[in-house]
Amino acid sequence: MLSKTVLIIGGNAAGLSAASQVKKIQPGWKVIVYEKGPYISYAGCGMPYFLQGIVSEFEGLLELTPETVVKDRKIELNLHHEVKSVNPVKKEITVKNGGTVETIAFDYLLLATGALPSRRGIEVKHPFSRRVFTLKSLDDMLEISALMEEQKPRRCGVIGGGYIAVEMLEAFQARGLETHLVHRRDQLANTFEPEISAMILEKMKEEGIALDLNRDVLEVAEAGEEIIVRTDKGDLIFDFVLIATGVDPNTAFLQDSGIELGIKGSVVVNKQLQTNFPYIYAAGDCAQTTSIITGQPAYVPLAPKANKEGFIAGANIAGGNEEFAGIGETAITKFADMGIARTGLTQEAAVKSSFDAVKYTFSTSNRPRYYPGGEELYCVCVINRDDGRFLGAQMAGPLDGVKRIDVFALLIQQKMTVGETFKLDLAYAPPFSPVYDPVILAARLGRKHI
């Protein structure tokens, strides 16, 4: 095959996974990565733990060094290069580097620009005060860290109800700050079943987090040394504020390109991760995906998807034919010593997708009754009444108990019923689980609901 030029926009998980795959399969091809920021390939999911002080070295979060990328993997790497536009027909992009704008031609293009923090319409006055943050880039993280070190703030507000909010509430609380959750609903993000949300909020209260719920944030403004969060139920005063209200795909520069955009403006791709221009691919947080449960488009900006899509897009660009069928909406996090995990559909989402969805809950110990150290594991299951298949599961409980969400993730993907699940051969010994593993118990209890 003749040598080709592959341009990759974005130097994080998806972009560099793809770049590495292309060079591995087609060492003679030219692979050029453009990254807007100063860093590549950092562990974004580790940032809350750096800010908590659990991860001590900033450098630990850098997965790949530029040296490895350039010298070992022979990838051309351009930091501080922002791609301003894509012309899919001419197969060109324009790239800005300082004052210079260049046009570069490609044979294949990968869009891997990730996501940007969404502020959901919250107006921030004095955005340069550096005491109102979002947490998406390493720079964000370093600024928050510097503020905590240098200004010794006392009070902080976290606006939002998703994973980052949960993790940063833990981090700030652990750092000894007076920590407030400011959220527009009385439940966390609707990715959590209400029962799980209630358990997390209860745990937050126990740990001393102030819950300012059911508040619409109207504005975040600076007033002298303080940050005022104006809400429909009055003002809240903090020393600094983190806005953690989710992310949007970073695709504004594609708006008029002719590349098809979907949910929230994410790039629409087929199973091969091709856009409507077959030589242009997209992967990671900028790309739309499909729910393997409903078959419907979904937008799920999480790291495992980004890494795998990068790998697959790279393999396909290099001549392969890999497919990525989509995601199961599996996620895990923790708050203090409570593990929290989810997969599949909530009952609400399942009903919206026209399933006759039944929900049931139970709690069980993660050890046999007689074995010491057992802790309560709380489970929410959603099954389809018609055929008894599992549609979703969520768990809250001990850290070493909730990773079994993976078993649910897999059996939901395989469209397994409660009857089939009951008969699974899962591992049992007293130091690891009760004789009816919580997954088996979920199936046994589910049989009553169909």
Added chain:
Amino acid sequence: MLSKTVLIIGGNAAGLSAASQVKKIQPGWKVIVYEKGPYISYAGCGMPYFLQGIVSEFEGLLELTPETVVKDRKIELNLHHEVKSVNPVKKEITVKNGGTVETIAFDYLLLATGALPSRRGIEVKHPFSRRVFTLKSLDDMLEISALMEEQKPRRCGVIGGGYIAVEMLEAFQARGLETHLVHRRDQLANTFEPEISAMILEKMKEEGIALDLNRDVLEVAEAGEEIIVRTDKGDLIFDFVLIATGVDPNTAFLQDSGIELGIKGSVVVNKQLQTNFPYIYAAGDCAQTTSIITGQPAYVPLAPKANKEGFIAGANIAGGNEEFAGIGETAITKFADMGIARTGLTQEAAVKSSFDAVKYTFSTSNRPRYYPGGEELYCVCVINRDDGRFLGAQMAGPLDGVKRIDVFALLIQQKMTVGETFKLDLAYAPPFSPVYDPVILAARLGRKHI
């Protein structure tokens, strides 16, 4: 339906699960359980942890009390009743209670007699010395416990190389005894891949266990206060000895009954758990099963199978039509702080079953590199070269890492390939796993072998 009489031989996991199911579905039926010993429904898997001193109350190991069984569940319970024979044609059994032998008629019969320790031809002289043990019943456990409490022994030998041997070596070592493993091979039981066996043996050595390997035990004999284990490589002297060389199905009383027996004399059943007499069922450690991977008969006396088979046999006796397709040979245990798990076929077993089985090994951390507390998780995978499906997996590593064997158990059952497994949506966050979960990594590495 007219009232029926259901006789159940054996009052442990399978027997009482079945009895409870029958009464739940057919409250009007007569359900009579015959148990040879003094106890019912005890947690056999908890016995090593009682002997280690982790489980402090003997009563904790009793799952169901006779009161619950008789009063709440309306099951007739006969302790100290040994069934001597079954006449499948006349639908009768003979039962011995003290000096009395009775004949009882049934409409349905469930064989749930469990297993008995196998001594694999090891001759034990002076078997009533009470210093040479097996560990199968609560009485065995209480005798070992009494010996340790009362006689303060110093040296003990464990003969065998399976799960009970591993668990009891941990227990005796933790109790401060000079503990020896005496085994006929230089590897543990062949249910473990050689690499995993080597890691366990290395760990045992580190913990101070003496490894007397490659020794054929010829005889175990008493000599004054001591127990001599005569081997082909010389005598070993202990204060007491545990023979843990596996179990055999407890079916000698069925020898001439006409009920079909299979591997090691286990009762042959179909998917409905019926024997060759459709009104006679078998469940638990006395019953043969099927490998869901090879479709071949298998004998796997483990608790989850017993519980589920009891449930299913009970439901079917009561008029249901449940099927049990078989087992995946999933098992888990630990030695000291090392978790050990397996599922599916070893390479050796896979080759015997005519698979073109490739084995590969890798080790990975159970956390991202930068997150504290990560520990090495060692994995052995066996895949089928023809189609890339997983056939088996084994793990050794941190206690909170090895339960993910369940994901392998399920994907092996579902005949999933390395390519499909790589794309699974498993849960990721730094406190729980690296971004490429060990299961995903196993798939990624497996792609190179097909």
